[in-house]
Amino acid sequence: MSLIFSGCCRLVKCRDRGLNDFSILFIDIEDKMKVTYYAYAFKHVTKDKRGLCDLSSFLRSFSQLKDKSFKNGFIYNDENIYLVHYVDNIYFFIITRNSEIIRRINSNTFAVGDMQAILGQDDHIGFASYIIVNKDHIGFGSTIFAPKAEAFGWYVNEILSKIGISDLQFYMHAIMHSATKSDALTFPYIGRTVIEVDKSHPALVEFVESLGFDVTDSIDLGSMEIHIKPKPRKEITNAAHNIVKNISDDGLVKFMMRxxxxxxSQVQDMYLVGSGAVAI
Known part of the structure; x- marks a missing residue:
């Protein structure tokens, strides 16, 4: 257990440091996988103080543990959950009930190449997310059935609990990226654009009334969301600039563009109105 405790000692020493500014590193894990970024910190439970500490050394120490019964003994929502070091600061985060995968991971001869082979054969017997761990933020890439960021937060706190660190709590929150209308008019490339308006917006009123719908008589009408998409490998930059110039702010709930x-630069979800997690 000495490796994991050495990681925790480093964590405890820096737990009272203030949160630092961070830079976002955009890293493609897989061409078809969306990576969302989270800032993270540790909170002292009784003192209500937050501190930033490099989680990567802690997780590297944990992943190198020889005690497989401890390292592989985590159960989340009745499924086995594992953190497997892949390369550098990238990890597999795996959830499965499949007995063959569990047997292989728990074996003394298990290597990360074995997991790549298993998952490549059948995506339905085990589901893996990819996690990029940096000193002040985490990149989290997952498919629809893979464990999500909430499960990872639970996992880190469960490790802390099992090694006797009860006064610290790990938490993470999605990093947001916003822009102004003035910023948007300078964007050289704009793709898919999403606009949400409530029933006070003139665009919603005009559209639903054209369908014979009386807005004034509909108490339960919430909002309308419009998705404007270019053709494949095309853009709608000029059209989007015109929308930015002309759209009314009254009743505008969300205005996002890729x-x-x-x-x-990297194509990102830019929120002119509303907010969302930074993702690529």
Whole structure:
């Protein structure tokens, strides 16, 4: 257990540091996998103080444990859940009930290549997320059935609990990316755009009345969400700029566009109104 305790000692020493600014590293894990970014910190339960500490050294120590019965003994929603070091600061986060996968992971000869082979053969017998752990933020990439960020937060806190650290609580929150209308008019590339308006917005009123719908008589009418999408490998930059210039702010609930902030930069979800997690 010395490896994991050495990681925890480093964690405890820096638990009272203030939160630092962070930079986002955009890393593609798989071409078809969306990666969402989270800031994280540790909170002292009784003192109500928050501190930032590098989680990567803690998890690396945990992943190197020789005690497989401890390392592999975590159950989440009645399923076995595992954290497996992949390469550098990237981990597999795996959830499964499949007895063959469980047997292989618990065996003394298990290697990360075995997991890649198993998951490549049949995606339905085990589900893996990819986690990129940096000193002040986490990149989390998962498919629809893979364990999500909530499960990872539970997992880290469960480790802390099992090794006797009861005064610290790990938590994470999605990093948001917002922009102004003025910013949007400078974006060189804009793709899919999503607009949500409530029933006070003139666009909703005009649209539903054209369908014979009386807005004034509908107490339960909430909002209307419009998705504007370009053709494959095309863009709608000019049209989106015109929307930005002309759309009314009255009743505007959400205004998001997939865009580049500058030429050559990563395409991101930019929220002009509303908010959402930074993702690629």
């Amino acid at each position: 865009a580049q902030a500058e030429v050559g």
